[in-house]
Amino acid sequence: MVTPSMIVATLVGVVALVAVATIVLLAVRAPNPWAPSLAVLRGTLQLAAISFVLTGVIRSPAWIALALALMFGVASWTAARRLGSLRERYVPVAVAMGAGIFIALGVVFGVGAITFSPRYILAIGGIIIGNTMTIATLSGRRFVELVDDRWEEVEGWLALGATPRRSTADLVRRAIGAAMVPTVDQTRTTGLVTLPGAFVGAIFGGVSPVEAGRFQIVVLAAIIGAGAVVAAVLTAWLGPVRRRPTLR
Numbered sequence: 001m002v003t004p005s006m007i008v009a010t011l012v013g014v015v016a017l018v019a020v021a022t023i024v025l026l027a028v029r030a031p032n033p034w035a036p037s038l039a040v041l042r043g044t045l046q047l048a049a050i051s052f053v054l055t056g057v058i059r060s061p062a063w064i065a066l067a068l069a070l071m072f073g074v075a076s077w078t079a080a081r082r083l084g085s086l087r088e089r090y091v092p093v094a095v096a097m098g099a100g101i102f103i104a105l106g107v108v109f110g111v112g113a114i115t116f117s118p119r120y121i122l123a124i125g126g127i128i129i130g131n132t133m134t135i136a137t138l139s140g141r142r143f144v145e146l147v148d149d150r151w152e153e154v155e156g157w158l159a160l161g162a163t164p165r166r167s168t169a170d171l172v173r174r175a176i177g178a179a180m181v182p183t184v185d186q187t188r189t190t191g192l193v194t195l196p197g198a199f200v201g202a203i204f205g206g207v208s209p210v211e212a213g214r215f216q217i218v219v220l221a222a223i224i225g226a227g228a229v230v231a232a233v234l235t236a237w238l239g240p241v242r243r244r245p246t247l248r
Contacts, residue, residue: 014040014044018036018037018040021036021037022034022036022037060118061118061121064118064121064122067122068121068122068125068126068129071125071126071129071130072094072097072098072101072129075097075129075130075132075133076090076093076094076097076098076133076136077090078133078137079093079097079133079136079137079140080092080093080094082137082140082141083137083140083141083144084144084245084246089140092233092234092237092238093136093140093234095233095237096136096229096230096231096233096234096237097129097132097133097136097230099229099230099233100128100132100135100225100226100227100228100229100230100233101125101128101129101132101226103225103226103229104128104222104223104225104226104229105121105124105125105128105222107222107225108124108218108222109121113218114215114218124218124219124222127219127222127223128219128222128223128226131183131223131226131227132226132227132230134182135179135180135183135226135227135230135231136230136231136234138178138179138182138231139175139176139178139179139230139231139234139235140175140234140235140238142174142175142178142179143168143171143172143175143234143235143238143239144238144245144246146171146174146175147168147171147241147244147245148244148245148246150171151244154167154168154171154241158242163240164239164240164241165239165240167241168239168240168241169239172235172236172239175231175235176228176231176232176235179227179231180224180227180228180231183223183224183227184224186220187220187223187224190216190217190220
């Protein structure tokens, strides 16, 4: 049970860590030095709200579906904003993320790797949605940056008669590879460098370490599978360019 002293200690620790981040960013004159502080504040409020809501939602399939739909909407909107014009990027991002999430969850629950139940759908669905958002942002931004940096090369291909898709084929491959690096590194170092949240949370919840490990490796594999689909679909959609893109 959470006691008032635990809440106070948590707040003190969070404030201290946010202060460290803000001071460092201000000292080096980084852009948007207050962004981390605002992000932590927003995350705290959102977690408090979702914790209260999930108390009555976690056993209701209809409410879980609604919660996942909301998560997906916010995640795809956030990733699309990072790629420039929201109006131009939202549909590709949403389709790519939807494809990755659908395939990953379909495999996980279809083969019985994880029990098909409301709480597991919410837990794994939320984890995969969050990670696909990150991979969509990384792959999309990297592709746009590569095309912008090497626009003369792309124009050269177009001038020689190459199709718009062919002119950026190499950049698409590079963007996909770059987007997958953090996920691959996280997976290959699991247990040596990091103890993932799902693993630790399962153990704290009373699950045996073996069962927690089984659950975590399924989650990591699902993230990699979904991420690969997202990066491939999104960059393929963005690939054919006829004018120089920008990250506005």
